[in-house]
Amino acid sequence: MNEGHGVTQQQRAEEDKTPAAGEVREREATDVTAVWGAPLTAVHCAFCGEAHLVPAEDIPSRCPFCVQGPVTPQPAYLRDEPPEQVVPYAVDEGKLAAILDRWMQGVWFRPDELKAPLLVQRARRYLIPLWLVDGRVEGAWRADVGFDYQAVSYQDRYSDGMGWRSQEVREDRVRWEPRVGRINRAYENIAAPALEDHRKLAKRVGDFDLSQRAGYTPDAVAEGVVRLPTLEPDDAWGEAQEAFVRAAGADCRQAAGADHVRDLRLEATYEDLNWTMLLLPTYVAWYREGEQVWPVLVNGQSGRVSGARRGSARKANTTSLVLGGIAAILFLLGGLLSLLGAVFPPAVAVGGVILVLGLLLGMVAPIPAISVWVSNRRSTPQDYI
Amino acid sequence: MDIVSRPVDQPASLWPPPEGYIPVSSQVDGIEVYAPAPEVKEDQETLTFRCRHCGGTISYSASERQLTCPYCGGSQEVAAEEVGQTAAEFEFTLETMERAQYGWGQERRELVCESCGAVVAAAPETLTSTCAFCGSNRVHARDVTGDLLRPTALIPFVVDQDRLRAQVGGWLERGWMHPPELRNVRALRKLTGVYLPFWTFDADIHADWRAEVGTLRTERYRSGGEWKTRTVIDWRWRSGRVRVPIDDHLVAGTSHVSQVILDRVAPFDLDELAEYDPGYLAGWQAKGYDVELERAWQDAKDEMRGRTKKACYTDTGSSHVRNFRMTADFADERWRYILLPVYLVSYPFEGRTFQVMVNGQTGKVAGQKPVAWRKVWLVIAALLSPGACLGLLGLLTLPVGGIGVVGLIVGFILLVAALVGGIVIFQKARASEEA
Numbered sequence: 001m002n003e004g005h006g007v008t009q010q011q012r013a014e015e016d017k018t019p020a021a022g023e024v025r026e027r028e029a030t031d032v033t034a035v036w037g038a039p040l041t042a043v044h045c046a047f048c049g050e051a052h053l054v055p056a057e058d059i060p061s062r063c064p065f066c067v068q069g070p071v072t073p074q075p076a077y078l079r080d081e082p083p084e085q086v087v088p089y090a091v092d093e094g095k096l097a098a099i100l101d102r103w104m105q106g107v108w109f110r111p112d113e114l115k116a117p118l119l120v121q122r123a124r125r126y127l128i129p130l131w132l133v134d135g136r137v138e139g140a141w142r143a144d145v146g147f148d149y150q151a152v153s154y155q156d157r158y159s160d161g162m163g164w165r166s167q168e169v170r171e172d173r174v175r176w177e178p179r180v181g182r183i184n185r186a187y188e189n190i191a192a193p194a195l196e197d198h199r200k201l202a203k204r205v206g207d208f209d210l211s212q213r214a215g216y217t218p219d220a221v222a223e224g225v226v227r228l229p230t231l232e233p234d235d236a237w238g239e240a241q242e243a244f245v246r247a248a249g250a251d252c253r254q255a256a257g258a259d260h261v262r263d264l265r266l267e268a269t270y271e272d273l274n275w276t277m278l279l280l281p282t283y284v285a286w287y288r289e290g291e292q293v294w295p296v297l298v299n300g301q302s303g304r305v306s307g308a309r310r311g312s313a314r315k316a317n318t319t320s321l322v323l324g325g326i327a328a329i330l331f332l333l334g335g336l337l338s339l340l341g342a343v344f345p346p347a348v349a350v351g352g353v354i355l356v357l358g359l360l361l362g363m364v365a366p367i368p369a370i371s372v373w374v375s376n377r378r379s380t381p382q383d384y385i
Numbered sequence: 386m387d388i389v390s391r392p393v394d395q396p397a398s399l400w401p402p403p404e405g406y407i408p409v410s411s412q413v414d415g416i417e418v419y420a421p422a423p424e425v426k427e428d429q430e431t432l433t434f435r436c437r438h439c440g441g442t443i444s445y446s447a448s449e450r451q452l453t454c455p456y457c458g459g460s461q462e463v464a465a466e467e468v469g470q471t472a473a474e475f476e477f478t479l480e481t482m483e484r485a486q487y488g489w490g491q492e493r494r495e496l497v498c499e500s501c502g503a504v505v506a507a508a509p510e511t512l513t514s515t516c517a518f519c520g521s522n523r524v525h526a527r528d529v530t531g532d533l534l535r536p537t538a539l540i541p542f543v544v545d546q547d548r549l550r551a552q553v554g555g556w557l558e559r560g561w562m563h564p565p566e567l568r569n570v571r572a573l574r575k576l577t578g579v580y581l582p583f584w585t586f587d588a589d590i591h592a593d594w595r596a597e598v599g600t601l602r603t604e605r606y607r608s609g610g611e612w613k614t615r616t617v618i619d620w621r622w623r624s625g626r627v628r629v630p631i632d633d634h635l636v637a638g639t640s641h642v643s644q645v646i647l648d649r650v651a652p653f654d655l656d657e658l659a660e661y662d663p664g665y666l667a668g669w670q671a672k673g674y675d676v677e678l679e680r681a682w683q684d685a686k687d688e689m690r691g692r693t694k695k696a697c698y699t700d701t702g703s704s705h706v707r708n709f710r711m712t713a714d715f716a717d718e719r720w721r722y723i724l725l726p727v728y729l730v731s732y733p734f735e736g737r738t739f740q741v742m743v744n745g746q747t748g749k750v751a752g753q754k755p756v757a758w759r760k761v762w763l764v765i766a767a768l769l770s771p772g773a774c775l776g777l778l779g780l781l782t783l784p785v786g787g788i789g790v791v792g793l794i795v796g797f798i799l800l801v802a803a804l805v806g807g808i809v810i811f812q813k814a815r816a817s818e819e820a
Contacts, residue, residue, distance in 0.1 A: 140400035141416075152477045153718060156690060159710035164690060173476075178421065180402040185415035255413035256420075267399050 029075030035082055037218035042076035042228060045069045051076075053226040064124055064225040067286040067293045076228065084276035085132070085213045086220045089125070089300040096120050096283060096298065103305040109315040109372055113287035119296060123285040125224030126297075128201060129194040130278045131233060133240045137248050138184045139268025145253055146174040146260030179256045183268065187247050189213075192240035194229035194277065204306035205299040208280050212301070216279070226279065233275045244270060290314065308379040316372035323365035330358030437461065444668020447542035447578075447726075447745070452664055463541075463664040469656040470633060472538035474587060474719035477682075496670075503641040505579065506671045518641045519731055519738060534674075538658040539724035541665045542578055544748040549576055549728060553743065556750040562764075562814050564757045567734070578745060580666065580724035581647075582638030582674040584681040585655070587719040588631045588689060593712050594697040595624040599705030618705055625700045629693045636681040638674035638722070642729070643740055645819060649751030650744040653725050657746065661724070671724060678720060686715075739818075756814045765807040772799030 032040045032053060040053040043060075047069020053076065054060060063069050091099065101116040153169045191210060195201065214220075233240075245266050253261035281300030286293055289310045296307030337351025406419040436443045436454035443461065446453040452461040496505045501519040553576065557567050599618035606613055633655050637647055659665070676684075693713050698706060726745025731738050734755050741752030776799075779792025 142399045149478055151718075154686070154715040156686075156713045156715070157710070158690070158694060158713070160708060166686075180399060180406060180419045181411070181417040182400065183416050185413075251413050251416055252418075255411040255416040256409075256418050257412055265399060 030078040030080070032076050032078065035078065035080060036221060037082060038221050040221065040226070042074050043071040044074040045071050050230075051228040053221070053228060055223060058223075064126065065227070065284060065295065067284075067295050078228070079277070082277075083129070083216045083279050086127070086216050086279040087208055087210065087212055087281055087301055088214050088220075089281045090212075091283070091298065091300050091303045093120055093123070095303065096123060099298065099303045099305060100285070100296070103307075104309060107309045107311055108375075109311040109319065109368060111287060111289040111310065111312040111315075114289070114310070114312075119285040119287060122287075123283045123298070125300070126282045126284040127221060127224055127226045127279040128198075128282060129227060129229045130198070130280055131192040131194045131229075131231075131236050131240065132189040132276050132278050133192055133233075133244075134186070134188045134272070134274040134276075135190070135244065136184070136186045136271045137244055137266075137268045138271065139266060140180070140182050141248065141252050141264065141266045141268075142178070142180045143249070143252060143264040144176045144262050145179050145256045145258035146176050146262065148259040149173055149175055174260055176262070177258075179252070179258075181252065181255070183248055183252065183266075185248070185251060186272075187244060189278075190240060190243045190247060191278075192233075192236040192243060194231050194236065195227060196230045201297075205282060205297055206302055206304040208299070208301050210278070213278065220279065225284075229277070241270065310376050310379070311372035313369075313372055313376060316368040320365050320367070320369035323361060323368075327358050327362035327365050330354050330361060332358075334358050445541065445665050446545075448545040448548075450541065450543075452667055461664075463659075463662050467657065467659045468538060469658055472658045472660065472721060472723070474537075474585075474721045477718050477720065501641060503639075504673060504675070506666075506673060518729065518740070534678075534722050536582070536661045536722050536724045538661055538721065539580060539665055540653060540655070540657050540726055540746050541659060542669065542726040542745040543657075544728075544743070544745055546576055546578065546728070549743055549748065552748060553741065553750055556752075557754070560754065560817070562756050562761050562810070562817070563754045564734075567754065576728040576730050576743065578669050579727055579729050580669060580671040581642065581727050582672055582676075583723050583725050584636045584638050584674075584676075584678060584685070585633045585721040585723060586631065586636065586682060586685040586689075587633065587717065588715050589717045590629040590631065590689060590693050591714045591716065592627045592629065592693045592697055593624065594627065594700065594709065595622065595711070596701060596709035597621065597707045598623045598701045598703045599707070600703060601705070620705075620707070623701060625697070627693070627696045627700050629689070629696050631689050631692070633721075634685050634689065636676070636685045638676050638681060639672050640676055641672070642727075642742070643753075646740060646742050646751050646753070647727075650727065650742045650747075650749050653744065653746055658723060674722070678722075682720065689715075753819065754817050756818050758814070761810060761814050765803075765810055768803040768806050768810075769800065772796050772801075772803050776800055 032042065033056070036053075039056040041056040041059065042051055043054055044051045045063035045066060045068075048063055048066040050063070050065055051074060052064055052071075054064060054071075059073070060071065063071055097116045097120045100119050104110065104114055104116065107114065149172075151171050151173050153171050154166055155169050156164055156166045158164050189210070193199070245264070248266055248268070249261050249264040252264065253259075283298040283300055285296045285298070287296070288294070289312060294308050294310060296305065298305050334351045334353070334355030334357070337347045337354060339351075341348030341351060402419040405422050407422045409418050409420045411418045436457060436459050438459040439454060439457040441454050441456035443452045443454045443459070445451070445463070449460065451463060453459070498504075498519060503518045554568070557563075597620045599620050602617050602619055603614055604617055606615060635651075635653070637644060674681075690713060694711065697711050698709070728743035728745055729740070731740050733739075737755070739753035739755060741750065743750050773796070775792050776796025779789040779794070779796050781789065782792060783789030
């Protein structure tokens with residue numbers, strides 16, 4: 001049976017398990033250790049609401065992602081098969097230290113915990129799930145395809161006394177032509193998000209090169225944390241379908257021998273869909289500034305870092321107070337010496353210089369506190385969860 | 386992108402392809418591609434026009450606007466449609482030049498004039514001819530070389546030759562400054578209809594100008610104890626932007642006809658352009674271009690620059706402009722190769738050759754006419770003499786109580802007026818002979 005978006009092999013298997021009318025069946029929790037081959041257990045964070053698979057022997061006290069809320073064990077309802085593939089880590093702990101060090105350059109009045117070695121020590125492997133879909137697209141398509149060409153144009157200049165000077169300009173243009181056709185083509189590993197906040201995460205840590213994939217082994221998740229999917233294949237089908245259309249559009253452009261494609265219309269069925277899971281590599285670390293805990297997320301393939309670069313308000317304020325105090329002392333001293341000048345005239349000059357120094361220092365004193373306050377107020381911990 | 390998913394038992398609205406689409410090669414397995422079929426003109430192969438009824442050679446009739454057989458009276462419509470100024474235009478790309486079709490699409494011979502070098506395509510059975518450009522009889526035929534671009538459009542002949550003879554005769558007899566023997570010139574009775582090549586160019590020009598613009602101001606000043614007024618110019622830097630759209634700027638594609646006379650028989654109404662069809666050339670001569678596209682474009686650009694500069698000067702709003710400079714950006718440049726109908730005849734008179742042209746669309750006549758210079762000088766002398774004589778008389782009678790002053794002044798006025806008139810007559814006479 002073909003229901004427009006196709007029927008997957010898993011769905012056919014699930015049909016056998018569909019309860020009869022009136023019958024209520026409880027969904028069985030997945031034995032993650034048996035399915036995934038690694039000793040993992042599921043936990044849930046009350047603060048950020050996310051669920052994770054963590055090592056069963058080392059359940060963290062705080063959420064491995066937001067590092068804020070406590071976690072509670074919960075049953076995991078997963079597919080009966082483990083992930084098929086993972087993208088291996090290209091950034092090891094050694095490179096991570098250098099990356100984090102570069103990332104925190106330029107932060108004024110760094111908090112005591114904002115140090116690369118400490119962050120590396122706290123960094124934990126954090127794997128993000130992604131659906132990969134195989135399927136066959138069969139149907140008809142219509143689009144405008146564009147062919148690049150160059151046209152010769154001119155820009156002429158005139159001035160009294162110099163006359164005309166002509167400059168030839170090459171312009172890149174596109175010639176659009178209509179094309180129609182049929183498509184019957186299989187696509188493999190079309191990516192679709194398995195998390196509701198996948199776009200937000202991708203915006204933070206950037207894209208991953210999915211061509212660098214390896215087969216899943218239990219070692220890939222050992223000592224790491226895996227975010228549990230929040231989108232089932234049915235929920236992710238909309239985005240998957242868009243990805244299929246994009247892939248088909250690119251192929252139609254190539255089939256037509258064109259350089260561009262626009263206004264693609266595709267009337268197709270999607271058959272033989274097969275959903276598998278891919279795990280994407282990241283690191284999560286954290287540091288404390290004041291009362292707050294700040295998470296830092298690092299792309300385990302490209303090394304891109306996402307996190308708040310906060311200065312220590314305590315240190316900045318202390319520095320400003322000290323500078324202000326010195327300024328006040330200099331100001332007073334300068335004032336006294338200036339008054340002394342009534343009796344001992346040379347003291348006026350000295351007093352004046354000290355007065356000016358005090359004034360200048362007094363103007364500069366608030367800068368550390370203000371600059372750290374301004375840069376810190378731009379971000380909140382929620383921006384990084 | 387539209388994403389439409391449908392159950393397989395419902396037919397797709399995108400399939401089958403629209404009419405006129407043909408399969409083309411696909412560079413990806415599993416994907417079929419259909420594209421609009423290229424236009425295939427019936428005249429892809431060279432054709433010889435024969436009457437369907439009697440097999441005689443047919444030709445295009447200007448009066449009947451179709452192909453007619455002079456032997457049996459049979460007729461045949463020309464397939465092409467009137468497209469006006471929407472006739473196909475091309476951009477200046479190398480690819481366009483390569484894609485342009487070659488040849489006339491019709492079996493033709495070329496007639497080469499050994500005197501002036503003009504090359505004209507004519508019907509296959511033409512053996513000999515008098516050159517329509519210089520009137521020479523030293524014309525030989527040769528096979529078509531086929532390395533010319535095919536015109537995209539043309540204006541068919543509308544004015545019939547028979548009607549023209551009377552018109553040309555009337556034009557010849559007009560004007561007092563021409564010899565009366567002109568009406569007896571027999572060569573003028575044979576007008577040759579020739580399709581002349583032209584290039585049309587379009588461009589959208591955006592020009593930025595900057596200049597010092599002067600505004601006049603009257604001011605009072607004190608000099609030598611009294612107040613005087615004078616006019617001064619206040620100079621200020623100004624700038625502006627002007628857009629000059631150029632549509633169908635015409636440049637002749639041949640240097641074998643007089644540009645002066647060609648300008649005089651203009652304009653042509655390009656709204657009556659028809660898609661090129663070899664049928665229109667049946668029985669007529671056609672001149673291939675000898676002014677290449679690039680040269681014609683340079684000429685057109687020079688004129689477009691001039692127009693743009695003039696538009697910028699107008700935009701300044703003042704006649705006092707200095708340190709003027711401008712930048713003209715050309716955009717959307719397009720060209721077209723067309724044929725326009727002209728009747729040509731060259732005739733000898735008193736050892737010189739003169740050229741006459743008639744606009745084959747409007748019937749406007751222009752050309753060179755010999756001038757009877759003796760008559761012209763006599764007329765000019767007659768115009769000048771009253772003023773000269775009166776002036777002389779005034780001069781002679783000056784000592785007698787001052788009466789001569791009146792005569793001198795009136796004579797001077799008459800002389801100046803006669804001089805102006807004489808110059809006008811002289812210029813008209815010279816223009817009449819010039820080509």
